[in-house]
Amino acid sequence: MSTIQDWAHALMNPSPVGLIIAILIALTIPIFLHTVVFKASGLTTLPSILLLSPSGSGKTSLLTLFERGTPASTHTSQTPLAVECSLPVGTTASSDKYRSTHDPTSLTHKKFLLIDTPGHGKLRHHAQSSITNPQNLKGLIFLVDSATLSAGDEGLRQTADYLHNILLMLQKRSTGSKAAKALKDIPVLIAANKMDLFTALPAALVKSSLEAEITKVREARSKGLLDSGIGMEDEGEENDDWLGEMGSKEFRFKQMEEFDVSVEVLGGNVCGEEPKVDRWWQWIAERL
Ligand SMILES: Nc1nc2c(ncn2[C@@H]2O[C@H](COP(=O)(O)OP(=O)(O)OP(=O)(O)O)[C@@H](O)[C@H]2O)c(=O)[nH]1
Ligand SMILES: [Mg+2]
Numbered sequence: 001m002s003t004i005q006d007w008a009h010a011l012m013n014p015s016p017v018g019l020i021i022a023i024l025i026a027l028t029i030p031i032f033l034h035t036v037v038f039k040a041s042g043l044t045t046l047p048s049i050l051l052l053s054p055s056g057s058g059k060t061s062l063l064t065l066f067e068r069g070t071p072a073s074t075h076t077s078q079t080p081l082a083v084e085c086s087l088p089v090g091t092t093a094s095s096d097k098y099r100s101t102h103d104p105t106s107l108t109h110k111k112f113l114l115i116d117t118p119g120h121g122k123l124r125h126h127a128q129s130s131i132t133n134p135q136n137l138k139g140l141i142f143l144v145d146s147a148t149l150s151a152g153d154e155g156l157r158q159t160a161d162y163l164h165n166i167l168l169m170l171q172k173r174s175t176g177s178k179a180a181k182a183l184k185d186i187p188v189l190i191a192a193n194k195m196d197l198f199t200a201l202p203a204a205l206v207k208s209s210l211e212a213e214i215t216k217v218r219e220a221r222s223k224g225l226l227d228s229g230i231g232m233e234d235e236g237e238e239n240d241d242w243l244g245e246m247g248s249k250e251f252r253f254k255q256m257e258e259f260d261v262s263v264e265v266l267g268g269n270v271c272g273e274e275p276k277v278d279r280w281w282q283w284i285a286e287r288l
Contacts, residue, residue: 045113045135046084046112047112047113047138047287048112048113048114048135048137049113049115049137049139049140049141049284049287050115050127050130050140051115051117051141052117052119052142052166053142053144053162054145054158054162055118055120055121057119057144057145057159057193057194058143058145058193058194059077059116059119060074060075062143062270063116065270065277066083066085066114066277067083077119078118078120078123080115080130082113082114082115082116083116084111084112084114085112086110086111087110087281087285091281092110092285093288094285094288095110110288115130117130124162127166128169131169131186132169132173134186138186138288139187139283139284139287140166140187140189141188141284142163142188142189142190142191143193144190144191144192146192146194146197146200146202147197147201149206150201150209151209156209156213157213157217159210160213160214160216161217164214164243166188167214167244167261167263168243170256170259170261171243172240174259174260174261175240185260185261185262186261187263187264187287188256188263188264189264189283190206190207190210190263190264190265191266191267192265192266192268193269193270194269194270194271195267196271196272197269202267204265206267211251211252211253212250214251218242218243218251244256244258245258264283266279266283267279268280
């Protein structure tokens with residue numbers, strides 16, 4: 001009987017050690033929960049948009065325009081570059097769509113990270129590693145120089161080649177492992193740049209010539225694989241490298257929807273008398 005009473009006394013009496021332990025627990029649990037939950041939700045990094053394209057199509061110019069309001073003169077980039085940008089006045093991020101206009105948070109503009117990558121053939125691994133290890137990646141902007149995309153142009157072939165590889169990477173992500181699938185699908189904007197030049201193709205034509213050229217790239221790739229004997233013994237392997245709908249004659253960007261990759265083509269220009277980039281801003285805003 002007395003032992004029970006002793007226990008009860010010990011429990012009820014304020015002891016300094018018990019007090020300190022209680023205070024420590026009360027203070028550390030919220031901090032611990034905050035770090036664990038916050039890290040897991042990925043909110044520690046800003047939403048980011050990745051810029052990529054062959055060299056000279058205007059990525060760095062676009063980055064400086066978005067950051068400062070005017071495009072600066074540029075040199076061929078050799079390293080990736082990330083800058084913090086905020087949506088311009090008048091565009092609302094889709095995640096803020098239901099906020100009241102009087103909400104003070106809507107006065108501070110939605111921030112995001114714009115990542116420029118080098119377009120040179122030997123430096124494209126930077127862009128590719130950003131896709132395979134995305135950090136809160138919300139979208140991909142593939143910039144093209146609309147003035148170099150006429151039929152038979154070397155620029156068209158190179159652009160289609162790079163775009164084919166990027167789309168294939170995205171397609172493989174969506175058909176790949178469960179972990180890759182759990183990552184959010186990454187939408188693609190094909191920004192048809194340099195519309196100020198009179199030799200530039202209109203956006204609709206940029207789209208159709210890229211589709212036609214990717215059809216050729218896709219065919220050449222699958223022939224190359226067959227000739228080299230890769231994938232002969234294993235049908236499944238070979239099919240993995242076919243972009244878009246299996247067995248389709250012509251490649252269409254629409255075929256990417258099957259893999260949850262949306263592709264949109266919008267025209268604009270970074271340089272020239274007056275930059276025209278509002279539709280690209282709108283596209284970004286809808287993804288944030
Ligand atoms: N006329 C015209 N020229 C442009 C436009 N956008 C970019 N340029 C020019 O295109 C050239 C190449 O631009 P960059 O921004 O350096 O190209 P980049 O894509 O960063 O190239 P890399 O860094 O080599 O991958 C520059 O001389 C720009 O002035 C545009 O809308 N219209
Ligand atoms: Mg550059």
